[in-house]
Amino acid sequence: MKNEKMVIDKNSFIPPYYQLAQILEQQIRSGQYRPGDTLPSEAELSEKYGLSRMTVRRSLSQLARAGLIYSEQGKGTFVSRPRLDRAVFVMEEFHTEMAARGLVSSVRLMEARVVPAPQKAATKLQVPAGEKVLYIRRSLLADGEPMAYDRKYLRYDRGRPILENELQYQALPEMVEKHGEVLPVSSQMTLQATVLNEEEARALRVAPGTPAFLLEQILFDNTERPVGWGWCLYRGDRYQLSSQSPIF
Amino acid sequence: MKNEKMVIDKNSFIPPYYQLAQILEQQIRSGQYRPGDTLPSEAELSEKYGLSRMTVRRSLSQLARAGLIYSEQGKGTFVSRPRLDRAVFVMEEFHTEMAARGLVSSVRLMEARVVPAPQKAATKLQVPAGEKVLYIRRSLLADGEPMAYDRKYLRYDRGRPILENELQYQALPEMVEKHGEVLPVSSQMTLQATVLNEEEARALRVAPGTPAFLLEQILFDNTERPVGWGWCLYRGDRYQLSSQSPIF
């Protein structure tokens, strides 16, 4: 096992803080430092690699953000135990996701009406039951094949005419802004596993009973007021989520 | 609209970099700076709040990590447009999840055998087909009720006796370590929506056809060698994932 001291190349295009982070990461992954081990102190690393302490700290904080190490004030910096029991799944917006798969995505508007808010929608949108809201149903397609089925209730404060091509092509946030005259700034989503009923299966052109992801979404404006609510169903036979490593 | 200059309280227990981050965040969320707007330059903020540029940069990088702002070299720092179309779901380990819900979790070992690796398992574990591997089936319970059904194949390099209580109570990473004598350091998971077949439904004591999350997991050691593979089924009627805001 070669134990020779790695050095920082100050003429490299790679900044020193990044070089040191790579060196330490390699030493951890190779087992030179094992989970629970204490890393050299910041002062030691600073001295050893000829960097200022601030630069060393930047390397360490990068590794800490990635979950590889953690620090305790007064005690030291330690190698984390691997957390295999925790998964992070990122669900990208439909068009982004399909583009990444090399598919051409499109949207088919199935329905867009101003309706009296049903009880559940009124509750979620915090409007009186029966208040006029915008209800839309859309089919999200990849290479012409339905992949997801989106149903949403949106606040509809002003009597602004609905332009069909806006609904066809715009992402939901812009739609809400156009029609409710407010900009949604935050959202809350839950993901469930479900099976499609007859109507949903018909919309997605699959058999009833097919498994699906159910994504429920609530949109809020900057006063925490809900401005949109609904669900999007993703075909379970075409959709899966992969765990992502923490960003580095 | 009060436009009076907020100030940093240097005697506060809250560090200045955090105070400035809070001030800027409030100004963004209140709409004082809107998406796309340019924030004051680092030099201006430094002068205005009486902080060094490094401290100002720390505040800004915290907001950038949270996704509220972003910087472009030579141009400036800008307020991000809200990304409502992207959801991050975190799936915690079973015991952690149940404890958070206030439930008492337990594990029931249903089967643990050394078997010749089936084709699929051999491929995933990168061992010859028919090689001896450890196969386990476990039921994960909350307050005595089955919530998840876990099936895994593990490499089994040494002829070490299986201690049943280890399988009962230990998390998977430790199990792999004990029996394969290697420490898994990374994993790869995919999440799918599915419906339970008869055997799975029986294990979870629900009706066949019930929706479920299917979590497939591959564990790797530090040489990228797969040491474990299998699936865990989570009852769809009891399990849902909620989107998390980016860490701040």
Place this chain on the structure above:
DNA sequence: AAGTGGTCTAGACCACCCT
């Protein structure tokens, strides 16, 4: 040329932990 963010330094003081 002037303004911006990106990186780095060499110090400093503090809070915390251990012995």
Place this chain on the structure above:
DNA sequence: GGGTGGTCTAGACCACTTT
């Protein structure tokens, strides 16, 4: 008290963008 990490400063040089 000596070692650790947490925070902050006042400069510096650089790369990039805009004027």
